[in-house]
Amino acid sequence: MITILKPNTPIEQRDQLVAWLKEQGLEVDISEGKEYTVLGLVGDTKAIDVDMLEMLDIVEKVRRVSEPFKKANRKFHPDDTVIDCGGVKIGGGHFAVIAGPCSVESEEQIIEVARRVKAAGATMLRGGAFKPRTSPYSFQGMRADGIELLLKAKEVTGLPIVTEIMNESHIPLFEDVDVIQVGARNMQNFELLKALGKTDKPILLKRGLANTLEELLMSAEYIMAGGNENVILCERGIRTFETYTRNTLDISAVPALHAMSHLPVVVDPSHATGKRDMVPPMAAAAAACGADGLMIEVHNDPAHALSDGAQSLTPDQFDEMMKTVRTVRQAVKGNE
Ligand code: PEP
Ligand code: MN
Numbered sequence: 001m002i003t004i005l006k007p008n009t010p011i012e013q014r015d016q017l018v019a020w021l022k023e024q025g026l027e028v029d030i031s032e033g034k035e036y037t038v039l040g041l042v043g044d045t046k047a048i049d050v051d052m053l054e055m056l057d058i059v060e061k062v063r064r065v066s067e068p069f070k071k072a073n074r075k076f077h078p079d080d081t082v083i084d085c086g087g088v089k090i091g092g093g094h095f096a097v098i099a100g101p102c103s104v105e106s107e108e109q110i111i112e113v114a115r116r117v118k119a120a121g122a123t124m125l126r127g128g129a130f131k132p133r134t135s136p137y138s139f140q141g142m143r144a145d146g147i148e149l150l151l152k153a154k155e156v157t158g159l160p161i162v163t164e165i166m167n168e169s170h171i172p173l174f175e176d177v178d179v180i181q182v183g184a185r186n187m188q189n190f191e192l193l194k195a196l197g198k199t200d201k202p203i204l205l206k207r208g209l210a211n212t213l214e215e216l217l218m219s220a221e222y223i224m225a226g227g228n229e230n231v232i233l234c235e236r237g238i239r240t241f242e243t244y245t246r247n248t249l250d251i252s253a254v255p256a257l258h259a260m261s262h263l264p265v266v267v268d269p270s271h272a273t274g275k276r277d278m279v280p281p282m283a284a285a286a287a288a289c290g291a292d293g294l295m296i297e298v299h300n301d302p303a304h305a306l307s308d309g310a311q312s313l314t315p316d317q318f319d320e321m322m323k324t325v326r327t328v329r330q331a332v333k334g335n336e
Pocket of ligand 1: 102128164
């Protein structure tokens with residue numbers, strides 16, 4: 001349920017109402033928008049008398065929220081959420097570009113890629129240390145050593161780092177990581193989501209291989225319900241009957257998620273297409289439809305990459321892609 005307060009409601013009266021709602025056993029999420037203050041009520045709201053609430057002088061409107069996701073809902077929080085990722089903002093007009101290799105492979109590799117993507121305009125560095133691979137015989141990642149190398153690359157370039165977690169017991173290893181990624185395969189690992197809800201790290205939550213947008217938002221809700229509201233959503237392609245591309249990029253997820261939720265939305269065209277040549281045009285499409293950021297795989301020697309070489313851009317190709325993305329963003333902004 002949401003309660004929209006009248007403009008210029010005195011803070012003391014707002015706080016009195018909030019205290020009363022809390023006494024009724026509800027959790028109250030206060031969102032101070034540009035015009036209105038919205039009180040998002042979570043819990044068993046059946047006992048609340050909507051007519052009585054609406055009669056109060058300070059209340060403009062009361063509405064029941066039918067969607068099962070509450071804290072992630074745009075109705076609870078009309079303004080875009082802006083998340084600080086180790087000094088780099090994302091959301092609400094702040095566009096972030098997360099680039100780097102699929103896997104961290106060596107110190108030379110990650111530092112060279114970090115330098116090159118930074119020079120091209122990336123704002124964060126990605127690199128998998130714990131890798132979720134389809135085959136147990138494929139490279140599984142450098143694990144804790146990979147995180148150490150990412151931290152070295154951060155020291156050299158200043159880029160905040162984004163890397164994937166696969167197991168709740170590894171959370172202590174991520175203490176100095178700026179953004180923790182939950183991969184597509186773990187989108188519904190609810191125990192992991194609950195554990196991440198107790199941290200204060202920004203979480204990049206990737207859409208599952210065959211999950212609906214509502215399921216993605218329910219997974220975000222798991223993290224937010226634990227107290228961590230710093231969730232970034234990521235569209236990375238879904239399984240369809242099409243086999244030409246690795247997955248099918250659901251570009252319409254961007255405006256749909258923006259309508260449903262206040263959380264920032266990032267697009268990963270690398271895992272969506274699986275094909276290097278398709279990454280720049282899909283990145284441009286994401287920028288054109290209002291994505292808050294991109295996640296792009298870049299490798300200094302894609303032909304010899306230990307994972308996902310076929311979808312990795314070279315640093316030069318990434319540089320070209322960034323020019324196009326900037327032009328597209330400029331053109332879209334010009335039309336606003
Ligand atoms: C990744 O980003 O490294 C990754 C494994 O992606 P996804 O979870 O989207 O497959
Ligand atoms: Mn990959």
